[in-house]
Structures are given as structure tokens and as C-alpha cells.
Amino acid sequence: MPHQCTDCGRGFDDGSKEMLSGCPNCGGNKFQYQPEGADISETPDAEPPEPPGPDSTVARTVGKTAASVRDFVSGSAPDGDRPAEQSHLDADRSADSQPSDPSHTSGSPSTEPDRTSAAEDSAQASARGDIVEPDELPSDAPSASESEHQFRPVGADPDPPAEPEQEDRPDLEELRAELNDQFESIKVLEPGQYELNLMELYDREEYIIALQEDGHYSIQVPETIRSE
């Protein structure tokens, strides 16, 4: 059971669609990924999830964050040259899967090789291959809390080929804008209000030492550049 609800401990198959509308038991929407071989006790109650193995979720999450950012960056500006459909496929994929259709891979340079390694189980295959039938979803699916999160109602977009996450994906433009914004190390919303992209701050060679009100940064130039 690679996914486990962090609230009630219920386990789910890898890629299970059940999680898309929240945990059927408790409605929780945080799931911990348990790598293969991890021992999970399915506890009914508030008992917290069992530990994953040492190679676990943390590195995976960081990698995933980086991959999402990379995907969006390589997917260019909001009106970039990549078809919208393609871009959001990449975005969805970066979350958990590998491309099943060769035509998708040609357009997505950022596909990670290591994503293709894991064997997929039936839940994954089903999640990738099928559209969720309306009766598979809880009857109160488009609830108030979901619309807050801007999920689309089932079947809003019947046209494109079968893609599993379609019916529950967040609004694409908004997500893309958010990730594009996050790509900046520090975004100045207005003087005194800042958003920080920690991965970018960590990754960059230069060191931002002072912010100015007009949005300029003072940086410490790496020695290698300065000496030239």
C-alpha cells in the first residue's frame, strides 16, 4: 500500500484514484507515499503513519518540486510555444508517472529517465489508462471544499484523449503562473511582502545580500566571475 492517509492511516494502491477526492474514510487530503517494502500498519484511528524507509519521501518531494519547477520553466512563458494540453500533462506527470504515449515524450524535454523504472501495478495502470467514471467518484464530488481548491467538475472537458488526472486537476493557468512566479528566488509583492523560492535560493551561486525597494537585489558575485 504505497500511499497512506496521514490522518486515519488508511492505505491505498500506488496511483489509486480513490485518493483524488480525498480519503473515503476521513476526508483527509494528505497522503504519505510509502516506498515498496515499507511496513504499514493500517490503523483505523488517529495513530500516525508508519515510517517510510530511509530513501523516503523527503528527497522525493524535493526532487519532485525541482522537477515541477523545471517542467514549467522548460514549458516557457504562459503563452509559450508548447500546446497547453502538453504542458499540463507534463505537470501532472511530474507528480507521479511516466509517459505512456511516445508522442508525449517528444515534446517534453524534461522527462526524467528514472521515472520509468518502477514497475506499475494495476491501480497505476488503471489510473493512467482510464477516465474515472462518474459513479466511481463520491456523489457529492463537487463539494464546497473542492471548488475552493479550483478542481474541475468531472467531465468538464470531454474532448482530449484519456488522461487520468484531468477531472481533478487544479486550474492550469493559475498553477503555471504560480510556478513561474516561484521560479524567481525572491518575489517582491510590495515593499515588505516577499515570497521566497527556497530551492532557487539554495541552488544559486550568487548570494543575495540586500533587497531594494524597487525590486533590485544586491548580490555577491562568485569569485570565479569577479576575477575575469
Place this chain on the structure above:
Amino acid sequence: MGLLTNLKDSISRAASTLFSEEDPKRIGIYGPPNAGKTTLANRIARDWTGDAVGPESHVPHETRRARRKENVEIERDGKKVTIDIVDTPGVTTKVDYTEFLEHDMEKDDAVRRSREATEGVAEAMHWLREDVDGVIYVLDSATDPFTQVNTMLIGIIESQDLPVLILANKIDLEESSVQRIRNAYPQHETIPLSALEGDNMDEVYDKIAEYFG
């Protein structure tokens, strides 16, 4: 340019200490704002050197520049471990001056504090990249440890192969749950403590000696 020069000097100093075996290990105290990092740094510094690292406060982002206390000698079982403690600003993805207005602060001061805090986070992230040999990750055990910031930072620390000690601080609070932190980061040992009350500091020092000695 004075700032740049100073900075360059401090970075070269940092680099030189990294490569010398006899020099004390530089241990960064990281964590989200208001986890009690400065309280812990002060507790360690006072216990072993007699003076403090910096002012503590209930207002988030009191520490806006990394502060260092060098050559802190910790004695465990007749063995001496010498470390440099670096107290870093709380790491966060959003800094908003309006948060400080609630703490009786004028807008100008709040905006300045906000800007300095942001610079401080940039500095802390940069230090993490190059200038620390180990990390003490401080979490407030009365709050949810499953956050983007914690997950990302601990992931970065792991990717750097830095030794990391996770401290579940504020066990003196009623809402404290050490187990919640153990569950969130089961791949690491979690040590409970109250830096404010000085509870369980003996075990903390044992572990510091074990991890960073």
C-alpha cells in the same frame, strides 16, 4: 563595497575552516521561524561559554542575520567536543510585514524587519549550501511538522549528506507532540527538549557530541 569585502572575508574564513581538521565543526541551527532556535543557541552558549548569542523574542523573525558563537566546548564523558554554533534566521517561503503590525510595530519598522528577514532567509539558504558541517534542526513540537519548508530543508540537508539532529522543542507546552515529529521524519532521531526551561539538555548535549564530535 565595505560590506562585500567583509562578506568575502567571512566566506574565505568559512572556507578555510572547512578544510582544516582541527578546527571546530560549524553547526547550523536551522528551522522555521519561532521554533526556538535562538533560545536553544543561547542555552548552549550560556551553558558552555557563559554568554549569549542574540536576543530572543516572541515576534517572528527576531533573528535576521546568521549569528555565530565560536569555539563552544562541550564536555561529555570526559571528552571535549568543540563546535561553532551558527544561529540562523527562521526559514520560510513568505514574509509579510503586516504580520509584525500585530506586535505593536510601526509600518516602517515592520517593512524593514520584513526585508531584513527575507535577506536573512537568503543568507541562511546560502550558508546551508556551503558553510555548515552539520545541522541542528529545531521544530516547535506544538505545531504541525508536515510543512513544505521542513520537508524541503531536511531533504536538502540529506542530499548534502550533512549530519542532522532533529530537536522537538517546546515540550513544556501542553499541545506538544514529539511523536508527531518522529512520524514526520522517521529516518532521523528526534530528541525532545525545552530550550526555554532547559529540560532534557543533557541528552541534547550527548547527541551533539555523538553527531558532531
